[in-house]
Amino acid sequence: MSETNSIDKTCVVIGASHGGVNFAFALRKEGWEGKIILLDKDPVLPYHRPPLSKAYLTSEDAIDKNLLKSAESYEKQAITLQLGVTVKSINRTENSIALTDETVITYDKLVLATGARAIIPPIKGIDQAKNLFPLRTAGDVENIRKALQTSTTKNVVVIGGGYIGLETAASLKKLGANVTVLEREERILARVTAPIMSDFFQELHAKNGVDVLTHKNVVSICPDSNTVSCSDGSTYEADLIIVGVGIYVNLELAKEAAIVIENGIKVDETAKTSDANIYAIGDCTFHFNPHYDRFIRLESVQNAVDQAKIAAATICGKAPVYNSIPWFWSDQYDIKLQMVGLSTGYNKVLLRKEEGDLQKFSIWYFKDEELLAVDAINNAKAYVLGTKFIKERKLVDPLKLTDPTIPFKPLNLVKDS
Amino acid sequence: MAKITFITSDKESITLEGTSGSVMQLAVDNGISGIDGDCGGVCSCATCHVHVAPEHVSKTGEASEIETDMLELDENVSEYSRLCCQLEISEELDGVVLHVAQ
Ligand SMILES: Cc1cc2nc3c(=O)[nH]c(=O)nc-3n(C[C@H](O)[C@H](O)[C@H](O)COP(=O)(O)OP(=O)(O)OC[C@H]3O[C@@H](n4cnc5c(N)ncnc54)[C@H](O)[C@@H]3O)c2cc1C
Ligand code: FES
Numbered sequence: 001m002s003e004t005n006s007i008d009k010t011c012v013v014i015g016a017s018h019g020g021v022n023f024a025f026a027l028r029k030e031g032w033e034g035k036i037i038l039l040d041k042d043p044v045l046p047y048h049r050p051p052l053s054k055a056y057l058t059s060e061d062a063i064d065k066n067l068l069k070s071a072e073s074y075e076k077q078a079i080t081l082q083l084g085v086t087v088k089s090i091n092r093t094e095n096s097i098a099l100t101d102e103t104v105i106t107y108d109k110l111v112l113a114t115g116a117r118a119i120i121p122p123i124k125g126i127d128q129a130k131n132l133f134p135l136r137t138a139g140d141v142e143n144i145r146k147a148l149q150t151s152t153t154k155n156v157v158v159i160g161g162g163y164i165g166l167e168t169a170a171s172l173k174k175l176g177a178n179v180t181v182l183e184r185e186e187r188i189l190a191r192v193t194a195p196i197m198s199d200f201f202q203e204l205h206a207k208n209g210v211d212v213l214t215h216k217n218v219v220s221i222c223p224d225s226n227t228v229s230c231s232d233g234s235t236y237e238a239d240l241i242i243v244g245v246g247i248y249v250n251l252e253l254a255k256e257a258a259i260v261i262e263n264g265i266k267v268d269e270t271a272k273t274s275d276a277n278i279y280a281i282g283d284c285t286f287h288f289n290p291h292y293d294r295f296i297r298l299e300s301v302q303n304a305v306d307q308a309k310i311a312a313a314t315i316c317g318k319a320p321v322y323n324s325i326p327w328f329w330s331d332q333y334d335i336k337l338q339m340v341g342l343s344t345g346y347n348k349v350l351l352r353k354e355e356g357d358l359q360k361f362s363i364w365y366f367k368d369e370e371l372l373a374v375d376a377i378n379n380a381k382a383y384v385l386g387t388k389f390i391k392e393r394k395l396v397d398p399l400k401l402t403d404p405t406i407p408f409k410p411l412n413l414v415k416d417s
Numbered sequence: 418m419a420k421i422t423f424i425t426s427d428k429e430s431i432t433l434e435g436t437s438g439s440v441m442q443l444a445v446d447n448g449i450s451g452i453d454g455d456c457g458g459v460c461s462c463a464t465c466h467v468h469v470a471p472e473h474v475s476k477t478g479e480a481s482e483i484e485t486d487m488l489e490l491d492e493n494v495s496e497y498s499r500l501c502c503q504l505e506i507s508e509e510l511d512g513v514v515l516h517v518a519q
Contacts, residue, residue, distance in 0.1 A: 066457065069448075301456065302455070336461075380482075381486040383486075384489055
């Protein structure tokens, strides 16, 4: 089908967040002349998610200071944005979707940008717990802010020591709360970083007066006292409980429509699913990463935005191919962490310190000689250099890399070959 | 209030008025082509790169260390490069001309 004649066609997008919104605007930019209908069950004008646990949580800003696009932008680009509507099912034979209010919308192209939702683990008493919130939506932030304001003790327990849990802990501390983080594993960020980074963040939180406790497997929450109990018998009183133990991918719609699923909605390098008229982008996808030569699932803005652009270009008849190096960031207290690459499978870690600044360093993950990933602490130089080396598959000289007297310049650090 | 002019890579010139917030947000709200602001304004994505017109550097001031570092290996970096999420709108910016980077 030549997409230059898209004028009578309709593209429906389910999910209006980083993936769906960027897709809709990219589709217009690529020349789609037909209708674009962008749907989300969240009633709020689409917003940036990363600040929810960071600067936005500590600010007094309303969500309109944190929007992905202004309301007028959708109008200007003739994107029909429908908020507060939930898609119930996809009918692939009829090329249509149905909303929970039974409205049926037909599509020529459908894009699933359904993302993910927070896991609420099956802990005894969790359903009756008071002031228990995940952190995924603007509504969650509003609830957390309100509950903290009215709390007299300001005792907060955060279940889960991943990025979202730790960022939320740092932000709530800044708002004057007494925060305890309970992590089940032997170290925080265990799935995503080397032990040296876990130690750094553990200390950072301790220095800022947040207790980060590991080996804490939460087993129950007492409905009367809101006390959180762990398997080792320890208990923590909480006025607020934040749950940050990970996400479930929103793949029910795709699954019920018998679209191929494998640890997410499976897509090819053009973001197409097993149905030629249906694409999927962002957190909900299980996609191929050519650089690392394997299928992966990512929870990141980078991936949502990059896949959005790829899907838009493909639908408009171009032939782009997804080939991104993943990147991610986290802000806690005065620390900025920037990460690039995928460290999974590393067998060597090198630490590069910088002269005269203990709060500035970088961790370089290798598999044998190959640089896989870099975690940079307050060190954008290391981050951009790492990005370049990973992309170009440069061999890095370990002695030069770890010598802080050698300036961070590409030519200084690559191996003579 | 400040009048800010963006010149996009297609040489389109757009002048906007802003009172507060960052220049990136103003640009995104008004759909300035080439300014995406993917990270929401925390110096993590470099999708808000502009070149300040040389005669207007006194209005914007110099780039901070993190901006320079983020852009160091960018093909289109110049001595006038800024990440415009780091430019707060104020009277001082009035009349500034920003060329959106490629
Ligand atoms: C607190 C927090 C901090 C984060 N920090 C960072 C960070 O620092 N850096 C980074 O890169 N990433 C970060 N992330 C991850 C990032 O926000 C996600 O990767 C990104 O939002 C993914 O975008 P998406 O569009 O794929 O999915 P989502 O943002 O999950 O959006 C999916 C949308 O689909 C809607 N939807 C789902 N099903 C239906 C349905 N049936 N009907 C209607 N609507 C539906 C949902 O309401 C939702 O709005 C963070 C996430 C959170 C929650
Ligand atoms: S908006 Fe991301 S660096 Fe400016």
